[in-house]
Amino acid sequence: MIILDGKKTSSDIKVEIAESVKQLKIQGKKTPHLAAILVGTDGASMTYVTSKVKACELVGFNSTLIELPEETSEEKLLNEIEKLNNNNDIDGFIVQLPLPKHIDEQKVVEAVNPTKDVDGFHPTNVGRMALDLPCFLPATPYGILELLERYQVETQGKHVVVIGRSHIVGRPMSILMSQKRKAGDATVTIAHSRTKNLKELTLQADIIVAALGIPEFLTGDMVKQGVTIIDVGITRVGDATKKSGYRLAGDVHFESVSPKSAFITPVPGGVGPMTIAMLLKNTLLACELKV
Numbered sequence: 001m002i003i004l005d006g007k008k009t010s011s012d013i014k015v016e017i018a019e020s021v022k023q024l025k026i027q028g029k030k031t032p033h034l035a036a037i038l039v040g041t042d043g044a045s046m047t048y049v050t051s052k053v054k055a056c057e058l059v060g061f062n063s064t065l066i067e068l069p070e071e072t073s074e075e076k077l078l079n080e081i082e083k084l085n086n087n088n089d090i091d092g093f094i095v096q097l098p099l100p101k102h103i104d105e106q107k108v109v110e111a112v113n114p115t116k117d118v119d120g121f122h123p124t125n126v127g128r129m130a131l132d133l134p135c136f137l138p139a140t141p142y143g144i145l146e147l148l149e150r151y152q153v154e155t156q157g158k159h160v161v162v163i164g165r166s167h168i169v170g171r172p173m174s175i176l177m178s179q180k181r182k183a184g185d186a187t188v189t190i191a192h193s194r195t196k197n198l199k200e201l202t203l204q205a206d207i208i209v210a211a212l213g214i215p216e217f218l219t220g221d222m223v224k225q226g227v228t229i230i231d232v233g234i235t236r237v238g239d240a241t242k243k244s245g246y247r248l249a250g251d252v253h254f255e256s257v258s259p260k261s262a263f264i265t266p267v268p269g270g271v272g273p274m275t276i277a278m279l280l281k282n283t284l285l286a287c288e289l290k291v
């Protein structure tokens with residue numbers, strides 16, 4: 001059993017990015033600048049945005065955090081997005097999801113200029129991805145591809161079962177792994193809450209991407225010997241023994257699944273840190289692509 005160490009790999013990637021930033025500076029080019037908009041004070045969202053800003057500092061990017069109150073109107077948010085679209089110093093920006101219920105997420109995503117959409121959520125980027133055209137890849141799927149590639153996990157001709165059809169992870173993952181690309185050329189099955197006989201499918205899988213958001217859902221009896229496991233879940237579950245009062249649980253029951261696995265991502269320290277590293281990678285690309 002080999003642990004796919006996302007903490008270590010993301011740290012390697014950040015070193016590579018920092019080196020590229022140094023080179024840009026030597027060449028008298030622009031320093032990459034990422035902006036993030038956070039609406040409200042949700043604990044997990046604040047943690048994620050803080051990690052992103054800190055990661056920018058680490059690699060030598062400039063960063064701007066725009067914090068708006070929970071009750072911010074959709075119009076006000078769209079106005080902030082337009083300012084970032086028009087601000088030449090900002091290479092890329094993100095709007096931290098999820099948004100408060102009174103704001104239409106789709107409208108917000110579509111307001112971001114696709115050339116600055118470093119989350120890769122705009123329909124232009126999603127469509128380009130599906131068509132094998134150059135685009136910003138969504139950070140979590142991109143991070144998973146990078147982990148599989150760096151650990152040389154064979155994907156060609158393998159049966160991948162993706163559990164979950166979210167727009168941010170499951171759907172793009174299923175598209176990307178079926179493509180002719182690094183960590184691609186797989187035969188992909190996408191399963192979801194209406195799938196029948198899920199266990200029959202997972203027992204046949206060479207690679208399982210668990211992205212359904214149910215803590216410790218995938219158990220040892222559901223997987224075959226030698227499987228590769230990618231755990232995308234990160235649910236906060238109450239734990240009185242922790243000083244935060246919670247621990248992070250993946251979608252995989254690590255204790256029963258890991259003994260049967262060839263490769264497995266831990267939670268925390270697996271896919272999560274890779275998400276942050278690939279957001280930086282997209283921002284670097286956005287900066288380099290700018291005229």
Ligand code: BQF
Pocket residue numbers: 047048049051097098234267268269270271272273275276
């Ligand atoms: C780790 C996210 C659900 C909804 C919106 C490191 C992150 C998480 C875990 C992180 C996530 C999840 C992010 C670990 C960003 C990943 O050590 O295991 C980093 O910051 N993530 C997000 O921005 O929005 C989300 C999950």
